[in-house]
Amino acid sequence: MKINNNKQGVNITYPDKNASRSILKKNETGYDVIVFCHLRWSFVYQRPQHVITRLSRHYKILVIEEPIHFEPGLENTFHKKRVAPNIDVWQPRVKRIDEIPALLERNMPNTRFPIGWFYSAAFIPVLETFQFDMLVYDCMDELSLFKGAAKELIAQEKALMKASQIVFTGGKSLYEAKRKDHPNTHCFKSSVDETHFSKACDILYFPDDLAHIKNPIVGYFGVIDERIDLDLLRETALKSPHVAFVMIGPVVKIEENDLPWLENIYYLGMKDYEDLPAYLAAFDIAMMPFALNDSTRYISPTKTLEYMAAKKPIISTKIRDVVRDYSSCVNLVETSDDFCEAISNSKIDNKRMLEEYAEILKNTSWETTVEKMRDIMRKTVSV
Structure with missing residues (x-):
């Protein structure tokens, strides 16, 4: 492992490139995959829900969303709900996303997990506290170009891509934009149920x-x-x-x-x-x-x-x-x-x-997409 002091002030522990294949096996002691997502699970059903639901056939998954509004007295707690047999969603009651790591640490029995799966680089502060044997960045959109995007998101994404072992993109244009910054970038455009x-x-x-x-x-x-x-x-x-x-x-x-x-x-x-x-x-x-x-x-x-x-x-x-x-x-x-x-x-x-x-x-089902993603994960940890 190596520690990097990046411009965001986050001390990131980078995954070991020689991580064991066991990280792709089910973790019987807790969550196998921690997902950090900018979209609400109960919002419009799209790529994260499709991918995570199919991954849950193989892993126990915890989804961490962005902070939600909360009533006085509920600050620094999670609203927790089980949305499927192998999927839990936690909504943090904090004011800022960089307060999530401390809250998460208080609610977790340990700080190391097999797989970290990111949909937004805004969650990168968690890498200061938590370690993952494999980091996957599933870049479904260029969030930095969306209305109201934080100015630091571009720098955060660069740091996340450096820390990640795998980058997936949600389309060809995104793939062309990201592949120059990461050698293990793969295009998985929109799929369908x-x-x-x-x-x-x-x-x-x-x-x-x-x-x-x-x-x-x-x-x-x-x-x-x-x-x-x-x-x-x-x-x-x-x-x-x-x-x-x-x-x-x-x-x-x-x-x-x-x-x-x-x-x-x-x-x-x-x-x-x-x-x-x-x-x-x-x-x-x-x-x-x-x-x-x-x-x-x-x-x-x-x-x-x-x-x-x-x-x-x-x-x-x-x-x-x-x-x-x-x-x-x-x-x-x-x-x-x-x-x-x-x-x-x-x-x-x-x-x-x-x-x-x-x-x-014929060739664009979510089942096929997720299995191909898992195949890349298997190949990555065996290199």
């Missing part, structure tokens, strides 16, 4: 809050934040008054006053993951109206494949990874006129489109 979302193909009865909305429906589900091109949505809705635009998901980091409020745009709020196929079934067309800005420069939208599993025509703005991977079967648009034209020309029974969907989906 095809069985779950293909249920939409057989659903005949739609949720009650869609009952008053007339067809055709062009729908979106996911987080509604600075990554959505609200001007494009507004202009397209104005030019297509006969089309219903349905937005499903929480509004985050922007104000509701920022949203376009028109008679043919409907905001239905966040829905449970289990209910999404029923909403998707009601869509005539699925959309990804992302803005082209810093926060979307490296995204690889998981919903692209989820829409495909439901066999829906897809309209998307020209997100780099979507253009590179799916331009042959996704309608790509730049302007509201393009968007309106794509709505008019999209057909659900497009045989070629469905054949391409099937070919793409």
Whole structure:
């Protein structure tokens, strides 16, 4: 082991490059994997939940979230909950993320664990107190470019990548950006639970809050934040008054006053993951109206494949990874006129489109992705 005094003032204990293969075996005395995640487990179901759930078939996992708001008298405690047989989630009641290590130490029988799994470099202070035989950084987004990101996040990520033995990325663009800084970087772009979302193909009865909305429906589900091109949505809705635009998901980091409020745009709020196929079934067309800005420069939208599993025509703005991977079967648009034209020309029974969907989906399951991740972990510790 070696200690490094980095610019963040954190004394990081780096994992031993010759770590034993036993770190990939189940730890009978406690948690096998400690996950540090910026997203709430109960928030929109996405990459962390998919990956962690499948990892839990092999390991006992503890997920540490970012601090939550707390009532007086509850400070310096965790809100603990078991979300699955092998997954516990702890929410720290502290003011700052750098207070988590001390709180965690008071609640843990030891400070060394087989695997540390990071989704955000903001948690790097834990490496001053806790040791892991293997560190994995699953970089799903370029968080430093998101609205409200802390200025120190870029430096924190550099330190985390230096400490990590493995870096996974959530898309090709992210992979190209990170591989130059770490020799063991691997691209695992968006995957899909095809069985779950293909249920939409057989659903005949739609949720009650869609009952008053007339067809055709062009729908979106996911987080509604600075990554959505609200001007494009507004202009397209104005030019297509006969089309219903349905937005499903929480509004985050922007104000509701920022949203376009028109008679043919409907905001239905966040829905449970289990209910999404029923909403998707009601869509005539699925959309990804992302803005082209810093926060979307490296995204690889998981919903692209989820829409495909439901066999829906897809309209998307020209997100780099979507253009590179799916331009042959996704309608790509730049302007509201393009968007309106794509709505008019999209057909659900497009045989070629469905054949391409099937070919793409064949190799993109979350089960395959997680098993490949584990294979890389096994190879890494045996080097």
